Amino acid sequence: MTPCTVTTGFFTLGKCGVMAVAGCPSCGRALCANHITEGGLCPECAAARNQVGHPAAAAAYRRRTHRHRTSQEYSDAGWYTGFDSYDRAPFDPGAGANQDYLDDGSDALVDS
Amino acid sequence: MFWRDQKAALAGFHPLHQALVHERGFAATQPAQGWTALIDSLYRHAGLVKRGKWALPARTLDVLVPLIIEICSDLGPKGTLAVTADLRGRDVPGKTGPERKLAVRPPIRSASEAWVVDPWLRLRGELRDGSILEILVVDRERKRKITKRNPRGKTKWKRKSKVVQTIRVRRRLPVDAVSRVPATPPPPWIGAFVREGERRSILAAAKLTRMPASGQEQVDRILSVATEPFRWTSENRGIA
Numbered sequence: 001m002t003p004c005t006v007t008t009g010f011f012t013l014g015k016c017g018v019m020a021v022a023g024c025p026s027c028g029r030a031l032c033a034n035h036i037t038e039g040g041l042c043p044e045c046a047a048a049r050n051q052v053g054h055p056a057a058a059a060a061y062r063r064r065t066h067r068h069r070t071s072q073e074y075s076d077a078g079w080y081t082g083f084d085s086y087d088r089a090p091f092d093p094g095a096g097a098n099q100d101y102l103d104d105g106s107d108a109l110v111d112s
Numbered sequence: 113m114f115w116r117d118q119k120a121a122l123a124g125f126h127p128l129h130q131a132l133v134h135e136r137g138f139a140a141t142q143p144a145q146g147w148t149a150l151i152d153s154l155y156r157h158a159g160l161v162k163r164g165k166w167a168l169p170a171r172t173l174d175v176l177v178p179l180i181i182e183i184c185s186d187l188g189p190k191g192t193l194a195v196t197a198d199l200r201g202r203d204v205p206g207k208t209g210p211e212r213k214l215a216v217r218p219p220i221r222s223a224s225e226a227w228v229v230d231p232w233l234r235l236r237g238e239l240r241d242g243s244i245l246e247i248l249v250v251d252r253e254r255k256r257k258i259t260k261r262n263p264r265g266k267t268k269w270k271r272k273s274k275v276v277q278t279i280r281v282r283r284r285l286p287v288d289a290v291s292r293v294p295a296t297p298p299p300p301w302i303g304a305f306v307r308e309g310e311r312r313s314i315l316a317a318a319k320l321t322r323m324p325a326s327g328q329e330q331v332d333r334i335l336s337v338a339t340e341p342f343r344w345t346s347e348n349r350g351i352a
Contacts, residue, residue, distance in 0.1 A: 011245075062182070074296055
């Protein structure tokens with residue numbers, strides 16, 4: 001059985017662990033039926049694209065916002081690294097974030 | 113005869129939802145599924161009930177519900193969350209302490225002071241990593257009334273009030289938990305200390321001299337204080 005690897009929890013992070021039925025088309029992680037959001041994405045990838053209609057995607061968005069805000073408030077970079085690299089990957093530039101907010105490069109007509 | 117549809121809608125809501133409407137508060141302990149049922153019921157309120165008298169109390173949807181959702185996501189399979197919410201506000205009987213006379217000198221004729229203590233939210237959750245999280249939010253208001261008389265005999269009085277909010281969080285770690293001092297101290301407005309014992313407790317407290325302007329800011333403040341005890345354990349990953 002392949003377990004669902006979606007991160008759950010707010011303060012105490014964990015993996016879902018329910019039997020997976022699909023994979024995220026963006027990052028490839030295994031997903032159970034409850035964690036498939038719009039477009040078949042995992043909650044983290046959906047949150048990175050600002051698609052927070054699914055409760056799990058909304059929870060992922062709130063959790064990430066809170067960790068990011070409090071790591072700055074506490075000046076504690078280690079607090080944000082409580083996420084593993086797998087959790088952070090969808091939010092890496094170019095990996096899944098909204099392309100409109102990315103750097104257009106030095107040869108772009110307008111620097112957005 | 114009047115409000116028949118809305119009365120019927122109210123009767124179909126979750127019992128704790130009805131308590132919020134009629135008594136402006138509740139105290140209950142239940143697992144995550146029970147709180148999910150209450151939140152589903154609360155989200156149906158605005159569409160079915162329009163009467164102002166039966167509106168949800170302030171801080172229900174913008175403070176109480178988000179906090180319950182986040183803490184429920186950390187509960188274990190057998191863990192429960194206890195919530196004591198008193199959303200009646202500060203100006204209700206029983207929350208104002210005795211009035212105390214202050215020392216005065218002319219032209220002040222009298223000055224009195226009273227404290228209002230409003231512990232409006234208390235949460236206790238049994239988390240899936242074996243620790244117990246407790247959150248207490250208290251509003252304290254100081255009310256002063258001053259009476260003075262001018263040389264022509266005219267008497268005037270003035271009232272002043274000042275509100276501060278105290279947020280206290282305690283996390284009791286599991287018996288065999290390993291904890292360490294975080295790499296960085298908390299922000300200046302948050303105090304933290306450790307109570308040793310059979311189960312180590314990490315306490316964080318904050319006093320806000322400026323009340324949060326919105327529900328979102330209130331939630332952020334509470335969650336910021338609640339973050340500190342979790343920085344003391346290196347591994348915050350529990351069993352899903």
